[in-house]
Amino acid sequence: MTFSRREFLASLAAYPLVMNTSLQAADAPTILIIGAGIAGLAAARSLSDQGLKVTVIEARERTGGRIHTSRVWPEYPLDLGASWIHGQRQNPITELANAAQAKRIATSYDNAELYIDARLKQLGVQGTNETAMENLVSKALKQAANLDTDISLQAAVERVVNKPLGSAYQAQLNFYLNSTYEQEYSGSTQEISAQTVEDNEEFSGADVLFPQGYDQIPNYLAQGLDVRLGQIVSRINYTNAGVTVKTQDQTYKADYAIITVPLGVLKRKTIQFNPSLPAAKQAAIQRLGMGLLNKAYLRFNTVFWPKDIDWLEYLSPDAGCWVEWVSFAKTGAPVLLGFHAADRAREVEAWSDQALIADAMKVLKAMFGNAIPQPTSAQITRWAQDPLAYGSYSFNAVGSSNQDRQALASKSGRLYWAGEATHSAYPGTVHGAYLSGVRAAKAVLKLV
Numbered sequence: 001m002t003f004s005r006r007e008f009l010a011s012l013a014a015y016p017l018v019m020n021t022s023l024q025a026a027d028a029p030t031i032l033i034i035g036a037g038i039a040g041l042a043a044a045r046s047l048s049d050q051g052l053k054v055t056v057i058e059a060r061e062r063t064g065g066r067i068h069t070s071r072v073w074p075e076y077p078l079d080l081g082a083s084w085i086h087g088q089r090q091n092p093i094t095e096l097a098n099a100a101q102a103k104r105i106a107t108s109y110d111n112a113e114l115y116i117d118a119r120l121k122q123l124g125v126q127g128t129n130e131t132a133m134e135n136l137v138s139k140a141l142k143q144a145a146n147l148d149t150d151i152s153l154q155a156a157v158e159r160v161v162n163k164p165l166g167s168a169y170q171a172q173l174n175f176y177l178n179s180t181y182e183q184e185y186s187g188s189t190q191e192i193s194a195q196t197v198e199d200n201e202e203f204s205g206a207d208v209l210f211p212q213g214y215d216q217i218p219n220y221l222a223q224g225l226d227v228r229l230g231q232i233v234s235r236i237n238y239t240n241a242g243v244t245v246k247t248q249d250q251t252y253k254a255d256y257a258i259i260t261v262p263l264g265v266l267k268r269k270t271i272q273f274n275p276s277l278p279a280a281k282q283a284a285i286q287r288l289g290m291g292l293l294n295k296a297y298l299r300f301n302t303v304f305w306p307k308d309i310d311w312l313e314y315l316s317p318d319a320g321c322w323v324e325w326v327s328f329a330k331t332g333a334p335v336l337l338g339f340h341a342a343d344r345a346r347e348v349e350a351w352s353d354q355a356l357i358a359d360a361m362k363v364l365k366a367m368f369g370n371a372i373p374q375p376t377s378a379q380i381t382r383w384a385q386d387p388l389a390y391g392s393y394s395f396n397a398v399g400s401s402n403q404d405r406q407a408l409a410s411k412s413g414r415l416y417w418a419g420e421a422t423h424s425a426y427p428g429t430v431h432g433a434y435l436s437g438v439r440a441a442k443a444v445l446k447l448v
């Protein structure tokens with residue numbers, strides 16, 4: 001029987017959680033995995049299931065990394081990092097979710113309601129003019145593709161748009177660029193590459209989220225693994241003979257290591273590599289963008305918005321301001337989730353919780369009227385300030401391409417690499433990170 005690449009990866013995903021002891025000889029190589037996010041856990045699971053001795057070193061006091069379920073409101077587990085399996089068909093995370101018997105609920109971008117700000121209604125705006133915007137951006141990207149040098153998505157759009165823009169048109173364009181690109185890729189339109197922005201792939205099928213929390217997936221993978229929590233790696237020495245990893249209070253030695261820390265951490269150089277990383281890898285780290293997507297969950301005493309709608313969208317003259325909301329009424333929770341992406345997200349990270357909630361309420365009142373209740377509490381993320389992520393996920397910044405992701409993924413001596421930013425087809429996603437971990441494990445297994 002021959003296997004396609006996808007079938008092979010899917011079969012790895014479906015490995016039962018039992019240990020194959022065939023490789024557990026005394027001289028089997030030892031492997032350190034830096035980071036217990038989904039990439040690190042996928043690599044550790046695959047190698048451990050093949051009988052290799054694997055130790056996972058994680059700075060946080062929990063596994064999951066950018067998958068982080070909050071149980072601050074015990075009856076409503078909510079995800080502060082990833083929420084969805086994007087495209088559940090043939091997606092390896094679906095297989096894991098099935099194996100973990102994790103309940104899922106589908107949401108759809110088509111099940112959306114648009115709310116138009118009164119200032120735009122006065123100008124006669126009745127909708128988002130999506131087809132016109134789609135055509136405009138598609139023309140902009142086609143023209144940018146023929147340029148010798150890459151430009152930003154914003155610059156590409158400005159080359160094809162008829163000026164001057166009326167304020168109604170400008171608001172519709174901003175809405176489209178924010179909801180379609182900035183919220184999706186987490187970079188700003190000024191930073192996103194016009195030439196390579198769409199060089200990724202997607203799985204088909206519904207987008208599903210986990211009403212009992214995404215952490216069921218990392219928890220499932222982590223069962224029985226040797227994970228050392230609270231170990232902040234500061235230095236990695238690698239030679240032809242092996243790898244030494246230093247944390248605040250321990251030194252770990254192994255034959256090989258798999259590095260899965262986020263691109264944001266690599267950009268900040270909080271881990272010292274000795275010898276320095278190869279120039280191509282350093283250039284890739286610099287060129288690729290680390291974006292920002294933040295979440296604000298507001299909890300109310302009652303659901304005052306339409307119960308059966310998934311996405312509540314807000315079209316206003318204020319660019320990037322509370323454009324997208326998700327209702328959790330479907331899961332039984334009187335909770336709204338508002339997003340901020342890119343520049344606007346960076347700006348509001350500096351605000352206090354109180355100021356952010358007041359701003360959100362101003363918008364919700366514009367959408368639903370002044371009679372709506374105040375939230376009883378809120379949970380707000382600030383991923384750019386998280387020193388173990390320094391952002392939400394990677395995107396193709398101007399001048400970067402999948403070649404940079406390949407350079408990031410390529411091995412350097414005894415160091416192997418995984419993590420969402422190293423995956424060319426599915427960057428910025430849980431499934432991309434997972435597949436990158438399986439890929440790194442496969443490369444290490446070839447050495448055995």
Ligand SMILES: Cc1cc2nc3c(=O)[nH]c(=O)nc-3n(C[C@H](O)[C@H](O)[C@H](O)COP(=O)(O)OP(=O)(O)OC[C@H]3O[C@@H](n4cnc5c(N)ncnc54)[C@H](O)[C@@H]3O)c2cc1C
Nearest residue numbers: 035037038039059065066082083084233419420429430433
């Ligand atoms: C707000 C938000 C929403 C998202 N929504 C979705 C979504 O709906 N669907 C989707 O598919 N994806 C989504 N993503 C992206 C997804 O969460 C990530 O792509 C994926 O979880 C990354 O996994 P990873 O293993 O590559 O990295 P991580 O999960 O970040 O794992 C890396 C680990 O390395 C650890 N680490 C860092 N520095 C050190 C150090 N010095 N020493 C030791 N350990 C260290 C970190 O603590 C972390 O645990 C979202 C992300 C965010 C932030």
